Amino acid sequence: xxxxxxxxxxxxxxxxxxxxxxxxxxxxxxxxxxxxxxxxxxxxxxxxxxxxxxxxxxxxxxxxxxxxxxxxxxxxxxxxxxxxxxxxxxxxxxxxxxxxxxxxxxxxxxxxxxxxxxxxxxxxxxxxxxxxxxxxxxxxxxxxxxxxxxxxxxxxxxxxxxxxxxxxxxxx
Ligand SMILES: CC(C)(COP(=O)(O)OP(=O)(O)OC[C@H]1O[C@@H](n2cnc3c(N)ncnc32)[C@H](O)[C@@H]1OP(=O)(O)O)[C@@H](O)C(=O)NCCC(=O)NCCS
Numbered sequence: 001x002x003x004x005x006x007x008x009x010x011x012x013x014x015x016x017x018x019x020x021x022x023x024x025x026x027x028x029x030x031x032x033x034x035x036x037x038x039x040x041x042x043x044x045x046x047x048x049x050x051x052x053x054x055x056x057x058x059x060x061x062x063x064x065x066x067x068x069x070x071x072x073x074x075x076x077x078x079x080x081x082x083x084x085x086x087x088x089x090x091x092x093x094x095x096x097x098x099x100x101x102x103x104x105x106x107x108x109x110x111x112x113x114x115x116x117x118x119x120x121x122x123x124x125x126x127x128x129x130x131x132x133x134x135x136x137x138x139x140x141x142x143x144x145x146x147x148x149x150x151x152x153x154x155x156x157x158x159x160x161x162x163x164x165x166x167x168x169x170x171x172x
Contacts, residue, residue: 002113004108009062010063011061014054017046023072024046029093031155032127032134058118071102072106075110076123085122086122087114091137104140107137111143124165126164126165127166128163142168145164146165148164149163
């Protein structure tokens with residue numbers, strides 16, 4: 001368990017399927033997430049995700065708990081080959097938990113853990129430019145804006161936007 005003031009992080013458990021399925025099945029949550037985060041998000045999607053991440057040792061995906069309740073998720077995806085030592089970084093929160101500083105703290109907790117305890121040298125996050133709250137979450141977690149892929153992404157309604165690349169190094 002990784003503990004902060006507003007939230008704590010713990011690895012996923014098999015019993016999280018119902019909470020994950022309920023909170024993730026929200027068009028506003030999935031809107032600016034990678035297309036593999038589907039909408040509608042079904043219980044089968046939740047089961048498949050949890051089956052995958054609970055096999056990882058050490059764990060890379062964490063449940064965000066607020067007063068003990070499942071509130072969302074934050075994860076790293078460590079890479080190998082020529083990008084060994086780096087990881088992609090992502091997070092989401094159930095809609096009723098937005099606007100309370102929870103994602104900012106959860107992102108900082110996981111980034112600190114990944115860059116110290118896990119020995120990664122670089123974390124990288126991709127943000128759709130209209131997602132201002134997410135860009136701010138990353139800034140609060142110590143990431144810096146490194147680049148802007150112009151017209152880099154298209155959302156599920158066909159709206160094209162720039163893709164921002166944020167990074168944080170262990171040495172930052
Ligand atoms: C993005 C998300 C994680 C933010 O969670 P949150 O707990 O509300 O975030 P926080 O409260 O920690 O921080 C949000 C910050 O963005 C600011 N903000 C909110 N809306 C904003 C906007 N439209 N533009 C700019 N800043 C905005 C808030 O004021 C706050 O900053 P502050 O603490 O300096 O006041 C949440 O909205 C979410 O889960 N969205 C759907 C999934 C998603 O987009 N994930 C990220 C993919 S890259």
